[in-house]
Amino acid sequence: MSAKLARKIKRFRKERELTQLxxxxxxxxxxxxxxxIENGLQSPSLKSLEKISKALDVSINDLLK
Incomplete structure (x- = not known):
């Protein structure tokens, strides 16, 4: 799951023209x-995933599906 999640986070970030920073x-x-996280070296906690989804303006469900 973390590789798929990593790709989604990176894709949504790039679509919004955001740097990692x-x-x-x-x-x-x-x-x-x-x-x-984006390189699949760590998995985010639910709390971190919530923060990332809010910052990207997507639902957690969008990141996980």
Whole structure:
């Protein structure tokens, strides 16, 4: 699941023309953590996933489906 989730987060981020740093700032997360998520090195907690989805203006369901 994390590889698919990583691709979705990256795709939504690029569609919104956001850098990892800008998305991380909007979500209140470290850029290095977001990078690790996008590269499949870490899985986000539900709380982090909520922050990312809000920062991307998508539902968690959109990220997971």
């Amino acid at each position: 800008k998305l991380a700032e909007r979500a209140g997360l470290a850029q290095s953590f977001l990078s690790n």
